[in-house]
Amino acid sequence: MHSFVKHLCSRYVVERQGTMALPALLTRLLPLRRLFVLGIGFFTLCFLMTSLGGQFSARRLGDSPFTIRTEVMGGPESRGVLRKMSDLLELMVKRMDALARLENSSELHRAGGDLHFPADRMPPGAGLMERIQAIAQNVSDIAVKVDQILRHGLLLHSKVSEGRRDQCEAPSDPKFPDCSGKVEWMRARWTSDPCYAFFGVDGTECSFLIYLSEVEWFCPPLPWRNQTAAQRAPKPLPKVQAVFRSNLSHLLDLMGGGKESLIFMKKRTKRLMAQWALAARRLAQKLGATQRDQKQILVHIGFLTEESGDVFSPRVLKGGPLGEMVQWADILTALYVLGHGLRVTVSLKELQSNLGVPPGRGSCPLTMPLPFDLIYTDYHGLQQMKQHMGLSFKKYRCRIRVIDTFGTEPAYNHEEYATLHGYRTNWGYWNLNPKQFMTMFREGEVPGHPKQIHGDPWHRVLREPATPRGASLCEEPRPLTAA
Numbered sequence: 001m002h003s004f005v006k007h008l009c010s011r012y013v014v015e016r017q018g019t020m021a022l023p024a025l026l027t028r029l030l031p032l033r034r035l036f037v038l039g040i041g042f043f044t045l046c047f048l049m050t051s052l053g054g055q056f057s058a059r060r061l062g063d064s065p066f067t068i069r070t071e072v073m074g075g076p077e078s079r080g081v082l083r084k085m086s087d088l089l090e091l092m093v094k095r096m097d098a099l100a101r102l103e104n105s106s107e108l109h110r111a112g113g114d115l116h117f118p119a120d121r122m123p124p125g126a127g128l129m130e131r132i133q134a135i136a137q138n139v140s141d142i143a144v145k146v147d148q149i150l151r152h153g154l155l156l157h158s159k160v161s162e163g164r165r166d167q168c169e170a171p172s173d174p175k176f177p178d179c180s181g182k183v184e185w186m187r188a189r190w191t192s193d194p195c196y197a198f199f200g201v202d203g204t205e206c207s208f209l210i211y212l213s214e215v216e217w218f219c220p221p222l223p224w225r226n227q228t229a230a231q232r233a234p235k236p237l238p239k240v241q242a243v244f245r246s247n248l249s250h251l252l253d254l255m256g257g258g259k260e261s262l263i264f265m266k267k268r269t270k271r272l273m274a275q276w277a278l279a280a281r282r283l284a285q286k287l288g289a290t291q292r293d294q295k296q297i298l299v300h301i302g303f304l305t306e307e308s309g310d311v312f313s314p315r316v317l318k319g320g321p322l323g324e325m326v327q328w329a330d331i332l333t334a335l336y337v338l339g340h341g342l343r344v345t346v347s348l349k350e351l352q353s354n355l356g357v358p359p360g361r362g363s364c365p366l367t368m369p370l371p372f373d374l375i376y377t378d379y380h381g382l383q384q385m386k387q388h389m390g391l392s393f394k395k396y397r398c399r400i401r402v403i404d405t406f407g408t409e410p411a412y413n414h415e416e417y418a419t420l421h422g423y424r425t426n427w428g429y430w431n432l433n434p435k436q437f438m439t440m441f442r443e444g445e446v447p448g449h450p451k452q453i454h455g456d457p458w459h460r461v462l463r464e465p466a467t468p469r470g471a472s473l474c475e476e477p478r479p480l481t482a483a
Contacts, residue, residue: 168206171220179219183208195360195390215365216391242294242339244284246277251336254344260316261304262346265329272333280337295373296341298354301328302381304346324378327403327440331376343372348384355389362388370396378403379427400436407439 170180186208190196199215201207212219252266269276303324304310312320336342345351356368366389375396377385382402386393404427412418412428419429 168204168209168222170205170209173220176218176220179212182212182216182218186212193360193363195358195362195364198358198360199364240294242292244280244339245337246280248273248276248333248336251332251342254336254342255332256344256346259304259310259313259346261310261313261325264316264322265325265332268326268329269333276333276337292339294340296343296371297335298343298345298372298375299328299332299335300345300351300375300377300381300385302378302384305348305351305380305384307348307384308380324405327405331403335376348388351381351384352388355385355392357388363390365390365395366392370399372399374399374401376401376403382430397432398436400432402430402432402437404437404439407441408434408437410434413437 170183173179183205186196186201190201190203190208196211199211201211206222209219209222210225213221214225248269252269255262255266255269257263257266302308303312312324314320316322316325332342332344343354345354351357354372355370356366358364358367370392375385377400379402382400385400389396408428410417411421412423412425413430413432413434415429415431418424423429
């Protein structure tokens with residue numbers, strides 16, 4: 001009997017200790033409740049921002065300017081996310097309710113049956129439950145509002161699409177005979193070059209027509225498009241008068257370094273600095289008060305780029321050919337002494353940056369009007385510009401001056417004539433005006449080729465300011481008759 005009473009007493013003590021341990025544990029966790037509530041609120045806010053954050057912005061960089069973002073149309077997904085969050089919070093409410101009831105029963109047992117709580121001493125679980133329920137209600141309200149916004153966006157998008165669908169058909173305008181053919185080409189191959197997406201093409205008929213009318217010029221402008229921005233031409237820079245220079249220190253900085261060929265060119269320029277200064281003074285005296293506009297000139301030395309192989313630089317100190325570098329050193333110095341603004345590039349990356357080439361494979365025009373009045377280059381640079389300038393190469397080719405050491409006869413340059421007579425070569429077939437080729441020879445010096453190969457670089461550079469940049473160099477070469 002004694003052992004049975006002892007067993008009952010020990011069991012009562014264990015149960016009593018276990019019952020008292022639970023409220024003690026909850027009491028110790030009491031300071032963490034506010035952090036728990038803040039954590040739930042922060043989690044809800046982050047989840048909403050992640051799920052819906054980018055869907056109500058008008059545009060992001062690289063998005064198509066022609067259509068409403070498709071993410072906004074993803075209403076069912078967004079509503080489903082909010083429903084799941086609401087269900088999750090309701091489940092948390094139920095579990096916390098059970099936990100609060102357990103805690104309240106422990107508090108009542110420990111208080112010895114006192115059922116009265118002061119006004120400022122409510123059961124600890126009550127405030128927590130109210131906050132969680134408020135969060136769940138807020139999520140439910142947000143879900144309703146998001147649903148309304150998405151439905152309104154879908155309705156608006158459908159109205160806009162219906163209103164413009166008939167306005168995005170290729171027009172049959174005799175002034176733009178190539179428009180329909182270009183639209184067909186864009187349908188089939190607009191993904192062939194990332195530059196089309198860069199300009200906003202997204203596979204829709206409207207984006208094709210907007211690109212072909214505003215970026216290129218094969219289609220007429222769409223009447224419902226805002227033409228103010230498209231027709232707004234950049235203001236021309238104020239004209240600056242060219243002034244002769246005798247200090248060549250800045251030119252040496254423009255030439256750069258890192259290549260043996262550039263080092264050789266800079267040494268030659270330094271060595272002849274006194275002669276260049278004397279020539280500039282004599283020419284200034286000869287011209288007197290003649291006004292000369294300063295030109296912005298890009299000098300791209302294509303044969304020194306890594307993309308062309310640059311076989312000259314490693315051989316400068318090993319007996320390699322130096323004639324081309326002598327030419328380019330003198331051209332750079334002559335342009336600088338005459339007072340023009342220069343930009344020198346010896347890499348494809350520098351060329352693309354200065355021209356404004358869009359990202360891609362070179363199928364699209366430049367992203368900005370050409371900022372240079374003239375471009376001096378060689379055949380390597382000419383090929384690189386043709387590959388990366390798109391239609392802008394044809395638009396601006398009248399500004400190109402090709403340094404052609406021994407000259408190119410018109411028969412090899414003229415596209416149609418060269419094709420008919422088998423004169424197509426790697427250095428010909430450019431269809432430029434013969435005056436754009438600059439050689440070592442003065443006009444008429446080459447035996448048997450009178451007046452077909454024009455001026456050397458140095459003399460042509462000195463005459464360049466007086467040469468008008470008009471139709472004389474921009475017109476298409478005239479047809480040649482068979483010899």
